[in-house]
Amino acid sequence: MTHLLSKVFLVFGGCMFAAMAHAQTKELLVPTVFEAGHFYATPTARTGYTPRLIVDTGGAGFGGLYALRRDIVSRLGGTATTCKLPDFKVDLVGGISFRTGAGLPSVTQPRPCGADAVILDADAGVKAADGMLGAGYLSHFIWTFDYPAKKLLVEPQDWHPDPHAVRVPLSFVHNQNGERGSDFPAVTLMIDGEPVPLLFDTGATAFPTPAGLTAQHIPAVKGEGVTSYIIKSVFEKWHAHHPEWRIIENGDSLIQGTRLIEVPEITLGTQRVGPVWFTERPDRNFGPERMSLWMGQTVVGAAGANLYGRFRITVDYPHEALWIDSSCQTSGSTYICQHG
Structure with a gap:
């Protein structure tokens, strides 16, 4: 996105x-x-x-x-x-x-x-x-x-999740008759002990600068990779509460002056994932006249494939759920997930 x-x-x-x-x-x-x-x-x-x-x-x-x-x-x-x-x-x-x-x-x-x-x-x-x-x-x-x-x-229509899969609710806006009002899914992460509602966004795109690419260690093709987004006001809140969380100035080239922030750990359902980089976005991008208008709630960014890109996930639109394969791996000193 x-x-x-x-x-x-x-x-x-x-x-x-x-x-x-x-x-x-x-x-x-x-x-x-x-x-x-x-x-x-x-x-x-x-x-x-x-x-x-x-x-x-x-x-x-x-x-x-x-x-x-x-x-x-x-x-x-x-x-x-x-x-x-x-x-x-x-x-x-x-x-x-x-x-x-x-x-x-x-x-x-x-x-x-x-x-x-x-x-x-x-x-x-x-x-x-x-x-x-x-x-x-x-x-x-x-x-x-x-x-x-x-x-x-x-x-297929009769698909059922693996018994060991982790279910994460997806939320959609509905009208008074219970009909879905838009097809944008929202997912809630836990970050620093607080719920953070985000657009579930497999297309969230990074345009890393050399500094951003070096910090995030993400693959990029023709200057594009994957990321997650967070609005500026939440970015500032995280930075004020946790000055030790790494920030990269001018880490993304899509909007001049865009910063990146490294969150040590997020929780998605019962899965803990970290560290995760978020790309700063203007508050208005996800505000009540833009993305939040279509979500039935206020969202403060987007959860991109850098969160779940090492899992097998299933997006079950009919049942409004995200299913995560619970098999996890570690890579060096960085853990990808562990069960809570």
């Missing part, structure tokens, strides 16, 4: 299509590449073109639609159209088909104007990809992000 405004706008109306969308009976391996902590779906269109679509739980889309850059539409054999919905108009694309065995799972429920994807304009913040599988598309399935194996799987 790098461009909040586009994501917030494009998810509007996602509550119209909240149910599971297919009759899948077995696990499906999605074609992907794994790069610097991010999954990119790589389906092959019948035209022969293979797009790179970042898999981003905090990303754009609505009503079962994924998102594509405008300049990619013709390469996929799609047709752009303007769709008139009750409250707004939006540019969509239809007519995309993929080669057998090399496509994406299909959302079979009715979609806006029968389209496949929503069109992203050039300023939508998608730089290293042709588009994204965002919140409005992902929410129609159960997804397993197997980070150690670098595989992305769609689970």
Whole structure:
């Protein structure tokens, strides 16, 4: 998640299509590449073109639609159209088909104007990809992000977690009828003895400077890696309470002067993980007129793949839960997790 405004706008109306969308009976391996902590779906269109679509739980889309850059539409054999919905108009694309065995799972429920994807304009913040599988598309399935194996799987409708898996609640905004109002999941971490509500964001992207890269020890490709975000006011609070927590000035290049802070330990469900680096973001990015507007609660940042990127995790949208494989490893003097 790098461009909040586009994501917030494009998810509007996602509550119209909240149910599971297919009759899948077995696990499906999605074609992907794994790069610097991010999954990119790589389906092959019948035209022969293979797009790179970042898999981003905090990303754009609505009503079962994924998102594509405008300049990619013709390469996929799609047709752009303007769709008139009750409250707004939006540019969509239809007519995309993929080669057998090399496509994406299909959302079979009715979609806006029968389209496949929503069109992203050039300023939508998608730089290293042709588009994204965002919140409005992902929410129609159960997804397993197997980070150690670098595989992305769609689970069948009757999927059940391993008995030893750790359950972490995901929360969504609901209307008075209990229907989901948006598809952005929130997750609560415990940090320094306090609950910290965050967007669950597999697409949270770092743009580390040389100093940031050296401190975090993260892989980066074309200047991009993974991170978690925290708003400036919470960053300042942590620093005031814990001056010993390391800070890197000018650690990220997306916004000039961005700092990084190293949190020694966070708790996710019953898993303790640390250390974890957070990238500073302006309070307004997650404020009541932006991200928090769509979350049904105030969120103060985003939990990215640097938190859970060494686990096999399953995002169970129908049951609003995150499941974490409880097998843990250590690396040198740094622990990845341990049971509480």
